[in-house]
Amino acid sequence: MQVNRQRLEKDFNNIAQFGSLEKGGVTRLAFTPEDMKVREYLKEVMEELGLTISIDAFGNMRGRRDGRENLPPVIIGSHLDTVPEGGHFDGVVGVIGALEVIRVLNENNIITKRPVEVINFSCEESSRFGGATLGSKAMAGKIGIDDLKKYKDKAGISLYEELESKGFRPNDIASAQIGTGDIYAFVELHIEQGPVLEANNIPIGIVTSIAAPTRFKVIIEGRADHSGNTPMGLRKDALAAASELVLGVEKIAREEAGENTVGTVGYLYVQPGAMNVVPGKVELGIDIRDINSEDKLKAVDAVKRLMGEIAATRGVKVDYEILTHDEPVSLAEKVINTIEVTAQEKDIPYIKMPSGAGHDAMHMADIAQAGMIFIPSINGISHNIAENSKMEDIVQGTELLLAVTIKLAQEGEMIK
Numbered sequence: 001m002q003v004n005r006q007r008l009e010k011d012f013n014n015i016a017q018f019g020s021l022e023k024g025g026v027t028r029l030a031f032t033p034e035d036m037k038v039r040e041y042l043k044e045v046m047e048e049l050g051l052t053i054s055i056d057a058f059g060n061m062r063g064r065r066d067g068r069e070n071l072p073p074v075i076i077g078s079h080l081d082t083v084p085e086g087g088h089f090d091g092v093v094g095v096i097g098a099l100e101v102i103r104v105l106n107e108n109n110i111i112t113k114r115p116v117e118v119i120n121f122s123c124e125e126s127s128r129f130g131g132a133t134l135g136s137k138a139m140a141g142k143i144g145i146d147d148l149k150k151y152k153d154k155a156g157i158s159l160y161e162e163l164e165s166k167g168f169r170p171n172d173i174a175s176a177q178i179g180t181g182d183i184y185a186f187v188e189l190h191i192e193q194g195p196v197l198e199a200n201n202i203p204i205g206i207v208t209s210i211a212a213p214t215r216f217k218v219i220i221e222g223r224a225d226h227s228g229n230t231p232m233g234l235r236k237d238a239l240a241a242a243s244e245l246v247l248g249v250e251k252i253a254r255e256e257a258g259e260n261t262v263g264t265v266g267y268l269y270v271q272p273g274a275m276n277v278v279p280g281k282v283e284l285g286i287d288i289r290d291i292n293s294e295d296k297l298k299a300v301d302a303v304k305r306l307m308g309e310i311a312a313t314r315g316v317k318v319d320y321e322i323l324t325h326d327e328p329v330s331l332a333e334k335v336i337n338t339i340e341v342t343a344q345e346k347d348i349p350y351i352k353m354p355s356g357a358g359h360d361a362m363h364m365a366d367i368a369q370a371g372m373i374f375i376p377s378i379n380g381i382s383h384n385i386a387e388n389s390k391m392e393d394i395v396q397g398t399e400l401l402l403a404v405t406i407k408l409a410q411e412g413e414m415i416k
């Protein structure tokens, strides 16, 4: 029983065409024409493989391979949407790996006890609508109609409107929710998106926990004034205030919160944005992550305090909205152990590690026994056209996924 490299490459190359950029990389934002086309492709492949396709109200695609018994399934897969000018590997590796698992089961006539399903989650990346892992969130029952109306893209189109125009069912979002125990296990194969595996020359990471982000959208309002006629003492410079916040976030994450805390200000919009005008308004985004809830909360509280201090000392208005506040998640012992034992049997070197990036597995962990397998990212680069992983690592990751999927799908007992 063997994973076939050529078939993996074929799926990889086919998927890479949708939204591919001349300079390399890909832009395939959620629900854009590129994403809709890749979904169509996936649907065709799922049909070819004999899977029974279901698409929920949020557009999450599942393809089911029946088992001997009608038990809760083992689900494998990831996502096909990308960030703008992203790479061809993030998300894609988990989907093509899952398709190859089905092919190997099919060609070897293996009927598992439990059904095995391939999933493509909708809208995993936050790039378009400002919220990440929304498809799995909907499955975990954490998104309502009001939320769909709140998430908007740069053109002002709400997720609600977009779902409706693409033929999905935003009014019926509650129906996307999966009951606890209705899925037996979820396993996601994914690129590491960091440098740890490559630096240690280890081909497999077994993810133990996922650091969850808290994200702030911050608006600082000062006063736009003439840069020549306004004395320093009379200014309310929104960008100077924002700069204090940027450096403060870095200091809090580095020195004041926990050992694993990371804090980032990833964007700044400055208005009016002219050389000869004191900046009157700045919007910025803060992203704070940790695998430890208490440490993350410490950082979040410190950032809130700092915003209050900056407002008071500089006489600017600092308003913030918390866009996301997710709890760090521990993945299921059962799945972690299954992956570990299987890696040992196959003599594949591995390490256990936390994930600094968020993944759909963190919401699936609410409703199923969830686990993740990482493969190395070359130079640790991700969310970038230079994102890359070796095909041999994808093949080995898929081999591990195959063996783990079979083990989990052959298990009879229900664990709730």
Ligand SMILES: [Zn+2]
Binding pocket: 079, 090, 091, 124, 190
């Ligand atoms: Zn991803």
